Amino acid sequence: MATSLKAEARTGRTKGDRNRLRAEGKVPGVVYGKKVTQTPIAIDQKELLALLKTNPHAVIDMDIPQFGKQPVMINEVQRDALSRQLLHVDFHQINMDEPVQTTVRLEYIGDPEGVKVGGILQIQHHEIEIRCLPQRIPSSVEVDVSGLEIGQSMLVSELKLPEGVEVKTDAHDVLATILTPQKEAEPEEEAPAAQEGNAAEKAEV
Numbered sequence: 001m002a003t004s005l006k007a008e009a010r011t012g013r014t015k016g017d018r019n020r021l022r023a024e025g026k027v028p029g030v031v032y033g034k035k036v037t038q039t040p041i042a043i044d045q046k047e048l049l050a051l052l053k054t055n056p057h058a059v060i061d062m063d064i065p066q067f068g069k070q071p072v073m074i075n076e077v078q079r080d081a082l083s084r085q086l087l088h089v090d091f092h093q094i095n096m097d098e099p100v101q102t103t104v105r106l107e108y109i110g111d112p113e114g115v116k117v118g119g120i121l122q123i124q125h126h127e128i129e130i131r132c133l134p135q136r137i138p139s140s141v142e143v144d145v146s147g148l149e150i151g152q153s154m155l156v157s158e159l160k161l162p163e164g165v166e167v168k169t170d171a172h173d174v175l176a177t178i179l180t181p182q183k184e185a186e187p188e189e190e191a192p193a194a195q196e197g198n199a200a201e202k203a204e205v
Contacts, residue, residue, distance in 0.1 A: 003051060003055065003058045003059070003060050003061065004060065004061040004062070004063070005043060005044075005047060005048070005051070005060050005061075005062050005063075006044075006062070006063045007029075007031065007041035007042070007043060007062055007063060007064050007065065008026070008041060008042040008043075008065070009040075009041065009042075009065040009066075010028060010029075010040040010041050010042045011040075013040065018087075018088075021042050022045075022085070022086075022087075025044065025045045025046065026042040026043065026044060026045055027042065027043045027044075027045050027048055027086045027087075027088070027089055028040070028041075028042055028087075028088055028089075029041050029042065029043055029088055029089040029090060029091060030088075030090055030091070031062065031064055031070075031072055031090075031091040031092075031093060032090075032091075032092065032093065033070070033072070033092055033093025033094065034093065034095065035067065035070060035093055035095075036064060036067050036070060036093040039064060039065070039066070039067070041064065041065070041091075043089060045086060048086065048089065049086070051074075052074075052077065055139055056074060056077075057073070057074070057102045057103050057104060057105075057137065058073070058137070058139075059071050059072075059073055059094070059096075059134045059135070059137060060072050060073065060074070060091070062091065064093075070093050071093070071094050071095075071096055071134060072091040072092060072093050072094060073091065073092055073094055073100065073102065073134075074089060074090070074091060074092075075090040075091060075092040076089070076090040077089050077090075094134055096133070096134050096135060097133070098133075099131050099132055099133055100131070100132070100133075100134055100137075101129060101130070101131045101168060102129070102130060102131075102137060103127045103128070103129055103130075104127065104128060104130050104137065104138055104139075104140060104141055105126065105127055105139075105140045105141070106125060106126055106127060106128060106140065106141055106142075106143050106175065107140040107141065107142050107143065108121075108123060108142075108143045108145055108176065109142050109143065109144050109145070109146070110144045110145050110146025110147075111146055112145045112146060112147075112148040112149075112178055113146070113147060113148065113149050114148050114149045114150040114151070114152065114178030115178065117150065118150075118181040119149075119150040119178040119179060119180065119181060120178070120179040120181060121145065121148075121176060121177075121178060121179075122176065122177045122178075122179050123175070123176045124173070124174050124175055124176060124177065125156075125169070125173065125174075125175050125176075128141065128156060128159070128167060128168075128169040129167070129168035129169045130161070130165050130166060130167055130168060131165075131166045131168050132164050132165040132166060133164060136162065136163075136164045136165055137165075138161075138162055138165065141159060141161060142160075143159065143175055143176065145176050148176070148177075148178045149178060150178050150179075150180055151178065151180065152177070152178055153174045153175075153176065153177040153178075154174070154175045154176045154177075155171065155172060155173065155174060155175065156169050156170060156171050156172070156173045156175060157171035157172065158175075159175075
């Protein structure tokens with residue numbers, strides 16, 4: 001596993017304890033699973049932010065107090081609504097021989113034919129749900145839109161997924177569409193100044 005995190009034991013359960021951890025640059029959290037009883041932990045904030053930025057759905061090799069190294073995945077991240085500061089994170093311990101359902105990022109590639117002639121590429125999905133063994137989770141799935149003409153769409157069912165990866169998003173969902181370019185509205189013709197003047201004179205009479 002390329003991704004790893006070290007969890008620290010967390011004893012304080014009060015709001016003040018959690019705030020003190022955040023002030024020290026750590027994020028309070030919990031990890032649970034079949035082999036791990038619900039365990040309060042703390043994670044280095046910088047390491048967690050880097051993981052969330054690069055691959056938030058990765059399988060993580062976590063060193064957990066009392067349980068040693070275990071494969072886990074992020075289940076939920078809580079942030080402050082205004083500041084977006086990390087408040088809490090939940091990790092789920094998984095088994096490498098059992099399939100998991102997760103989200104994977106879509107990477108759109110190619111220059112659509114429809115865009116070359118003035119069309120507009122509209123992307124509907126940036127992620128899809130998949131199910132597979134943890135070691136088969138791809139970092140991303142490529143979506144080649146180079147062949148799309150104006151008015152055409154790419155569906156989930158047309159994705160080429162790696163072997164052993166099952167898509168769980170509705171097969172009929174539209175991933176991307178090439179829209180017809182909108183015509184610019186023609187400016188209304190202004191009435192000649194002379195006619196405007198005559199209309200004003202008539203109105204006065």
